[in-house]
Amino acid sequence: MTDFLDPLPWLIVLPLAWGTLAFLLGPGRGGRLAVAAIALQGVLALQLAGQLIDSGARVYAVGGWGASLGIDLMADGLAAVMLLLTQAVALPLAVYARGYFAAHPKGRALFWPMTGFLLAALNALFLSADLFNIYVTLELLGLAAVGLVAIAGGRQPVTAAMRYLFATLLGSSAYLLGVALIYGTYGSVSLVVLTPLIHSGAPLAVTLAAALMLLGLLLKTALFPFHFWLPPAHGGAPAPVSALLSALVIKATFYLVLRLWLELFAPLTTVAAAQLLGVLGAAAILWGSVLALTQSRLKMLVAYSTVAQVGYLFLLFPLATLVPPDAADSAVQGGVMQAVAHGLAKAAMFATAGSMIVATGRDDIGHLGGIDTRLPLTLFSFGLAGVTLMGLPPSGGFSAKWLLLSAALETGQWWWVVVMIVGGLLTAAYVFKVLRRAFLPVAEGDHVARVPRTLEFSAFALALAAILLGLFGAPLLDLLAIGRAA
């Protein structure tokens, strides 16, 4: 019986099931089902984390078939952390979305089925144990995300969705080409089988494959200079969709880059390539932050903030490649902590932005006056999310920054210190650009309506979680360490 209730397959099956059921129930239905199911998924994720802490990394053969004909699922600390992040972000966002679409029905018709498929794809991606399964989950993820961008219709979102679709398909195809090359060389796609093989010798084809796969994933993660599709897509979609995309979808592809870089392709990584990733990350931070400052639409500002924050994630690569193990550990911990903190904070930020837009009836930073008196909790949540993004203590973002700064100073790569500090100050600039507008009194001809409580409290929960991560980050790091001896 315990085998049947194994969290690993259920984490994938459950969202697929409720997504389909939501579709069958009719347009716009399925919200309550989703909230209940995601809560259950959260419990399963916690159960999995518990299992890992007890007995280490786990493998599960789907249907009882083993690889290579069957599909294996694998869970180690990193996967568990990402699964927990996914469910922890999805649950408040589901509550938020119910309230949001009640006030703003446009796009509600297909939201719940799409979200179900999105979560199924995410969970499956984190649990995949072979390269081709990753491809399938990547595609499912991309299609669900594109669909979500377009659910509200309208010229700009559909255009953005189309662009996103082409970008994501190009990325997956490059990835698939890499998988083809690897299979051609070694005759297997299983990560467990391939890792020792690559470690003992890799022909040129494998290096080419690695480059292709990484490029494809970078395109899907919107790292500078491949970020062009992100701002229109995340900025033009309804707020709950933007939150899901910025918080989770980007993290999934980043997770893959991390895995491939640190484990599968570790012997192929060079200091030069790692520094290049870092430079691109730094460019993303600067470019994204500067552009965020120039935006007049709130959601576009938050979308460009995502472009910038993605850059932080890639700073870990030069700090973890071919450096002493202490520094590498710090760097990886910092990067993962940043991914989790950003996921929570960005979801909160988009949620609060959505609330502010619902309240003022427009998406314009210049007309946010009066929010501080009418929506104080929302503004406070925005501020808390901003604190994490700026990397101020106590927050998850600060802990991540501390770990990365320590690694940078330990390896003597002080230029990344400058990048992180400047990035933090630029982030403060655009966060406070929004905050100070909200302190102004209501302008002529504007109105600030109340918003439903669920919108305010769900956003607050997310922002608070990001802050609490700063105080209770040690268990996360312990979980992360499981199975990382490989």
Added chain:
Amino acid sequence: MSAALLYALAGAALFAIGLAGLLLQPHLLRKILAFNILGSGAFLILVGLGQRDGTADPVPQAMVLTGIVVAIAATALALALARQLLDLTGQMRLPEDRPDAEPVDD
């Protein structure tokens, strides 16, 4: 030149052609077709390189079948979006990206 290498080169050529088409062709239907060619190239390489001693290897065949299904789903979504875009703009091209100009009501 072994059959495997021939297939692989053909696949690479298809991939390159598809890539060029996806990036350079402005018409949406052509972009979608180019994506399909791109995908076919990758599948060809997967099946072609995966042969062992001339006998067919079932695993890559299974993978390519899955891939084809995925490509169909992707193409369907792309066509649906293209159709919506045609209804909204009257053109089968991606409009210029000017997000600030749009007073988005959401």
Added chain:
Amino acid sequence: MIDPWLPALVVLSSLLPGLIIFFLAESRIRLRTTLNLVGAFAKLALIGVMLWGVLNEHEYVFRYTVLPGLDLVLRADALALLFVSLSAALWLFTTLYAIGYLEGAPNRSRFFGFFSLCVTATVGVAMAGNLFTFFLFYELLTLATYPLVVHRGTEKALRAGHVYLAYTLTGGALLLIGTVWLYGLAGQVDFVQGGSLAALPPETAGQLQIIFLILIAGLGVKAALVPLHGWLPMAMVAPAPVSALLHAVAVVKAGAFGIVRVVYEVYGIEFAQSLALLLPLAIAASITIIWGSLRALFQDDLKRRLAYSTVSQVAYIVLGVALFGPLGTIGGLVHLVHQGIMKITLFFCAGNYAETLGIHKVSEMNGVGRRMPWTTLAFTLGAFGMIGVPPLAGFISKWYLGLGALEAGMPWVLAVLAASSLLNAAYFLPILHRAWFRPPPTAWPHEHIPQRGRWETAPLLLLPPLATAAATLVVGLLAASDFSPLDWAKLIADREYLQ
């Protein structure tokens, strides 16, 4: 016996009321006032217990591990108690004053919520037991004070807030760099008497000097050392209780206190001397003292004049730190307390003039002593204290600083002190002359609060400055007794130099 809970409770005593106040409706005046006052009195009571405990050899340390190798530590040692007692006592007075000042104003729940957060951050800064904890509360202080600076919501306030953030966040970033670097070299840097860095190998000396520079620069922004002081005069646009709190207690003192901790309890005074760090610090402080006083001379806006005076006066603390020898230390530490009491008096009075009669400029203050004699008496006491007239508080600090300068072999500092006192007189005495000896105008700019019998202004506006002015006098007169700030400062200095 180590008790971990008292320091945490002291922090919570203003955090919890603050959080609750945020959610109160504007109309719940009684509840809000009750929460504020209960919090303030509870804090004072807890501090009283800790004072008694420390005198009886108890230790109060709260430690929590945030990340491996990164602990959050709150420790109530003598130096912490000096600052925290000042903060808590002055918080009580400022709360009363603010209740009176903001009567009928909008957004009071928001104001008092952030006000409480500000005090929470300040006591956290005071009781921080290592550099990381200090940094945490230091940044929290920045975030909590911003909404107070922009409280009025005018364009001018927002611009001032913008400048304030630019300065303080940059300062915080510098402090972070210094902290991470130091942690990398020395592991966790707890604050210990006599400092812990002397134990590091000699080849790190160059790095330690650079780190010192970075730390002082980061702390110097809040402490308003020239040329990092630009935010302070602009922040005067905030309501008077905010200016009083920021300039007497929270922000500038946090910066100065940080410098005290870094020199005495991270580097150690002897080690700092051996690295030749003290002389540049003394020079920076002296430049600030003179420059601040000079700028104050030319300000007509009363609060701006007081702001530049603060720039100058807080540098005395830094000067005291930079003078090698127990007398200089005593002078700097005791001035931390004395300057707080005197400056808050002056700002309370400035607020009274603005609220009651609409007076914002010195040139409008002719004859105000007739109309508001008690306020002007308080102002006079504060001003004389600043100038250094015996037996007021300011005189005690300057006396010890002078002696400390001689002890440290830096007699030129005496010239700086003398010049500064002259300049203080130059910008304070004319105000007093105007207030007492010039005839009043026929009409005040805006008489918001008319004279009611004996009360020249609202009671809540009048009593706090009178109390703090009295304290200025008492602290000076009773400096030689036990339990005066001077006595406490001597205790700390003794422990520091006995290493």
